[in-house]
Amino acid sequence: MKIIRAEIWGIHLPLKEPFVVSYARFDSMPSIILKLTTDTGHEGYGEAVPDEHVTGESFYGSFALLEKVIVPEVNGMSPFQIEEIHDRMNHALKGNPSIKAAVDIACYDLMGKVTGLPVYDLIGGKAHEKLSYPKVISIGTPEKMSEAALNALEKGYEHLKIKLNGDAVLDVERLSAIRQTVGDRVPIRVDVNQGWGTYETAKRALAQTESLNLDWVEQPLLPEAFTEMNELRQSTLTPLMLDESICSEKDLQRAISERSADKINLKLMKSGGIYPVIHMSKTAEAAGLACQVGSMVESSIGSAAGYHAAMARKNIETTELTGPLLFSMDPGNLKYEVPYVYLAEKPGLGVDVDEAVLESLSEIHVEV
Numbered sequence: 203m204k205i206i207r208a209e210i211w212g213i214h215l216p217l218k219e220p221f222v223v224s225y226a227r228f229d230s231m232p233s234i235i236l237k238l239t240t241d242t243g244h245e246g247y248g249e250a251v252p253d254e255h256v257t258g259e260s261f262y263g264s265f266a267l268l269e270k271v272i273v274p275e276v277n278g279m280s281p282f283q284i285e286e287i288h289d290r291m292n293h294a295l296k297g298n299p300s301i302k303a304a305v306d307i308a309c310y311d312l313m314g315k316v317t318g319l320p321v322y323d324l325i326g327g328k329a330h331e332k333l334s335y336p337k338v339i340s341i342g343t344p345e346k347m348s349e350a351a352l353n354a355l356e357k358g359y360e361h362l363k364i365k366l367n368g369d370a371v372l373d374v375e376r377l378s379a380i381r382q383t384v385g386d387r388v389p390i391r392v393d394v395n396q397g398w399g400t401y402e403t404a405k406r407a408l409a410q411t412e413s414l415n416l417d418w419v420e421q422p423l424l425p426e427a428f429t430e431m432n433e434l435r436q437s438t439l440t441p442l443m444l445d446e447s448i449c450s451e452k453d454l455q456r457a458i459s460e461r462s463a464d465k466i467n468l469k470l471m472k473s474g475g476i477y478p479v480i481h482m483s484k485t486a487e488a489a490g491l492a493c494q495v496g497s498m499v500e501s502s503i504g505s506a507a508g509y510h511a512a513m514a515r516k517n518i519e520t521t522e523l524t525g526p527l528l529f530s531m532d533p534g535n536l537k538y539e540v541p542y543v544y545l546a547e548k549p550g551l552g553v554d555v556d557e558a559v560l561e562s563l564s565e566i567h568v569e570v
Contacts, residue, residue, distance in 0.1 A: 203280050203316065207239040208273045212265045212566035215501055216530045221340060231499045231525070232261040234268060235533065235560055236304040238281070244315050246281065247534075247555050248308030249504035250300035251471050256446055256498070257300050265566055268301040273570045281309035281316075284477050291474075299449065299474040300498075306475025307507040307551070314550030321507070321551055325480055326514035333509055333521050334541045336361035336391060344372075344379035351380045351388075358540040361389045361417075363522060368397025370407040381414045393420040396446060401430045408438040418465055421445040431462035443467055445496060454482050458489040466491050468518070469508070471498040476511050487517035494518065499525040502534025506551040509536075509543055533559040 214230040221228040234250040250268065252259030275290045287309060291302045310321045322328060337354035339347050339362060351362050364380060366373040373394070381390065392411075398404040404422040411419075418441040423430055425447040435442050445467035448454050457463050466486050468479045483493050495512040497505065505523040512518040523543070526532045534553040537544040546552030561567070 203240050203242050203244075204278050205238050205276055205281060206241045206278070208277070208570040209237040209239075210265065210269055210273075210566075210568050210570065211235040211560045211564045212261065213533075213560060213563040214565060215525075215532065215563065217528050218530050221499060221528060228499070231529075233501055233504075234261070234265055234301065234304060235501070235503065236268065236308050238305070238308040238312060240281070240312060242316070244312050246308040246310070246312030246315065246550065247503050247553070248304035248306065248311065249500055249507070250304035251498040251500050251504060252300045253471070253498060257298070257449070257472055259298055259300055264298065264301050267295060267298055268304065269568055269570055271295050272301055272305060276305055277570075281312040284309055288474065288477055300471040303470045303473070303475035303504075306477055307470070307504065310476050310507065310510070311550040318549050320545065320547055320549065321476070321510035322513040322545070325476065325511070329514055329516040330512070332542050332544075333512055334360065335522055335524050335538070335543055336363040336541075338363045338522065338524055339365060339380075341365050341367045344376045347376050348379045348383040351384050355384060355388065360541045361391065363391045363393060366392060366394045366397055368394065368399060370398055370403050373397075374407055374410045377411050377414055377416070386415065389417045390414070391417045391420070393445070394422045396421055396424050398422040399424065401427070401434060404434055405437050408434070408440055412438060412440055416440050418443045420467060421447065428456055428460045428462040431457075432460050435461065435464065441465060443494070445469070448482075449473060451478070451482055451485060454485055458485070458491070463491065465494065467494045467496040469496045469498055470504065470511065471500070476507055479511050480515065483511075483515045483517050492517060492519045494520040495523065497523045497525055499528065501529065501532050502526045502536035502553050503551065503555065506534065506536050506545065506553045509545055510551065513545060531559055531563060533557070533563070
């Protein structure tokens, strides 16, 4: 069996409302959907969500590199040759992890469909009974964020993830207002997305929020600030998580050696797909670091892939792949019921892809 054909759609997924983080505002999410077909007639789907601020990739550049460089490298290979496929992609092109993730995910979808197994059974089997996800609260005023948090709890969410924008004084007000509104027992996770910037700013903000009993604070400093993160960990009792700092095994090894984090947020789009993320989770586990599989706001295709990786690893303790809940149109049908996601016990990713929806959202479409 070998890959003989690829089809690529460049789409923009429409958001129900703008998604705001410290470094950008998104009114729609750019995504690249890949379909690989084998000579046996099997079809597997993958997804790339490039992000200039995280992976250094652009939408149009990624589409062209996937079409012109990466797909020709894997054409003619068996999807089961996953290590060789990654080796070829890495030799052909430095970086560009999201488009490598698209190929990786499509290959796992193919492997599952050929064997009749869900992806999680290909990579270790179920390590969790079920997977939950938090309500992500986008940046706003303390009052609006508190109201959104309370509404989320009324809908059945059990965990909150709070996005902050780097205005440390206002961020402390936001977190204080939310904690006062929801009470002491609700788990609150915080994501600064690099926004606090300097060690001194982050240290002050952490000191002022230590009494709020936060689950953790994610990426308070810039990605390269491994040494400062170690110093920050020594100044606070609040656990610290790294996200944008960790895109590769090399990054993870540095974080471990410099003791820069208590937790690691792994993402398929930053690291190249399921295969690298599984290896990185094992490295983190050996170092005593728990992991999360996070979101780059993927559709059901990329989100399902992340959930399969999480399902197969005990060390991946939390997930937050909530992209499909944010879209008014999605080409897939991953099933969410607050506060749990349910992977279909079907071969591959278990996601049915509606190509009519892909066509309606498509800006670019090619066959290779």
